[in-house]
Amino acid sequence: MVILTDVLGVLLDVHLLLVIVASAIYGLVLGAIPGLTALMATALLVPVVMFMEPVPAIAAIITSSAMAIFAGDIPGALMRMPGTPASAAYTDDAYSLTREGKAGLSLGAGLFSSVLGGLLSALVLTLAAPNLAELALQFSSVEYFWLAVLGLSCATFVGGSSLLKGVASLLFGLGLSTIGMDPVSGTPRFTFGVTNLLGGLGLIPLLIGVFAISELLRTVTLPPTDERRAQPAVGSVSAGMGRLMWRHRREVLRGSTLGTLVGALPGAGADIAAWISYAVTRRSQKGKDPNALDQKVERLVSAGAANNAALGGAYIPATVFGIPGDAITAIVISVMFLKGLNPGPTIFLNNPTAIYSIFAIFFVANVLMIPLGILCIRTFGLILKVPRTYLTPIILLFCIVGAFSVENTLFAVGIIAIVGLLGYFMEANDIPMAPAVLGLILGPVIEQTFMTSMLKSGGEVSVFFDRPLAIALAVVTLGSWALAGALKLVDAAKARPVLT
C-alpha cells in the first residue's frame, strides 16, 4: 500500500507527465516516418535522457518506443510503407483495407489493439515478471534455434496459395540474410569485394524496397480510373472500436499473450512477435476466405496487439535479470545502470518505488496512445488528399531519404531500387514476399544458434533433441511443417476432378 501511494506520487509529478507527453509526440512522429524505427527513436533519445532523473529518463524511452511501434502502422496502412519492421507483418492487410475505403477501420483497429496489447503486457509485466523471466533463462542456443525455426514455419502459413513458392521465397530470404560477415568466424560471404555488403543487406532498405518501391512500380502503371479509386479518406478511427475489439477479443488476447511471451525471450523482438501472432491467426482461419474483411481485421488486431505487447514483455528479463529482451531494452538497461537503478532481482528490494513506477508508466503511455494516436492518424491522413500523381514522387523521396538515413550510404538507396524490382516480379509470379522478409529477419538468429549448437556438439545432430524444452519445441515445429504439408495434400486431393 505504501508503495502504491509512492508510485502515485511519482506519477502525478508534472515534470514526469510533461516528459511522457513530449516523448509520446516524438515517438509518434519518428515511428510514422518510414525508415525510422522505434530503436532509432530510443537511440536518439539517449543523449537527452542522460540529463534527466532516473524515472523520467526511462519513462521517455518507454513512451517513445511504444508510440513509435504503433505509429509504424500509419504509413503501412496509408502508403504500404511499414514505418517500423514491427508493422511489416500486416502491412498488406492494412493497406488493402485502405484501398477498399476502410482506412479508418484499419488504423483504428491497429491503434486500439496496440493499446490493449500494451496494457495487457503491462499487467503481465507487473504481476508475473519473475516467473516468466525464469522460463526464458532456461533457453539455450538449441531452444532458440527451434523457436526461430518455429517462427519460420509461420512463413508457410502467411505465404500465398503455393506452399512450394512460399518455401522458395523463405529460402531466398534466408539466402539474402547470409550476405555479409559470417556470424561465427567473421568471414565475408557473397560480398564480392563490396565493402558496403560486409555488414549485410540493411533490413530497413530491404523492407522499403520490398513493400514501398514495388507498390510504387504497380501504381505508376495503373490506368487513371484506378488512380482515382485508390484515394479514399481515412474516416472515423474510433467509431465502433469498442464493439470491434470485443468481437475480436480472442485475437487481441492471443496477440497480447504471444507478444508478451515472445518479447520476454531475449533476442526476439516486436517484429518476430507480430509475425508469429499473424501466422497463428491466419492458421486459425483455415477454411475461411483470407481476403474477407473480418479475416483481415482479425489478423491485423492480433499482430497489432502482439508487437506492442512484445515491448512490455521485453522489460521482464530486462528489469528482473538485467538481460535485454531486444535492442531497445539493451539501451534501457545501460541507462538504468548509468542512473543508479541497477536492474536485477534486488531492484524490487532496493528501489521498489522506481521499478513499480516504471511498470506504471506502461499503463499511462498506452492510455495516452489513444488521443495522441488519433491526432497523429488525422494529421498523416491528410496525405490521402494529395493526388496520387503527386503522392508517388513524394513517397519515392521519403523512401530514398528513409533508406539513406538508416545506413548513411547511397548504396542503401540503390538497394531499394533492386529489391523493389525483385519484389514486383515476385508478386507478379505469385511468389509471396512475406516469407522472404521473415527469412531475412530470422536468418541471422537461425544461423547463429544452429552453428553454435553444432559446434558445441561436435557435429552431433542429436543436440537438437536432448533437452526437454528443445524436444517440446521441436515437436511443435516439425509437427506444424508436417501438418502444413498434409493439409496441402488434402486440398490438392479435394481439388482433383473425380473421374466417373
Place this chain on the structure above:
Amino acid sequence: MKVQDVLVGLFFIVIGILMIDHAADLKPPRHLKFGPGFFPLIIGSGLILVGGAIALLGLRTLRTEPLWHRPEWSRTRQGWVRFCSIPAAIALYVLIVDAAGFLLTAVLVMVLVLTVSGEPLRRSLPAGAVTAVVLTAIFASVLHVPLPWGPLQTISGWLLW
C-alpha cells in the same frame, strides 16, 4: 511480367547452384568443424530442391500456358516509360546527389516522375521545390541526417537549426 512456373523453378535452381558454388570456396577456420559455407550450402541445396519441384509441377502446364505473359501496361511505350521512371529516378538520385546536393536532386526527381505522369513543368517544379524544402527541414534539421548540400552549401544555414 508473369513467367511460366518452369522458369520460376529454374530461377531458384540457378540461385541455389550459385550459392553452393560460392559456399564451396568458404573453408572453415582451422579450429572449427563447420565453416561459413555450411549454412549457405544447406540453403542452396534447399533452393535447388524446391526450385526443381516448382519446375516439375510447371511442366504439367507447359503446353497450355505461354512461357512469358506481358502485363497490360507493357504493351505501350508510355507504360514502359512510367514503369522505368521509378528505378530511373532512384538511379538519378544516386548518381548526382553528392555533386548536386539533396535540394536540387530532390526537385529533379519530383520533376522527372511528375513529367512522366503528364504534369506540366509549371506545377511539377514548385511541387518539387516545396517537397525538397520540407524533407530537408525534417531530415536534415530535426533528425540530423547528413544530407549533402552540393552547390547550395552557402544557404544551408537557412534550413538548419
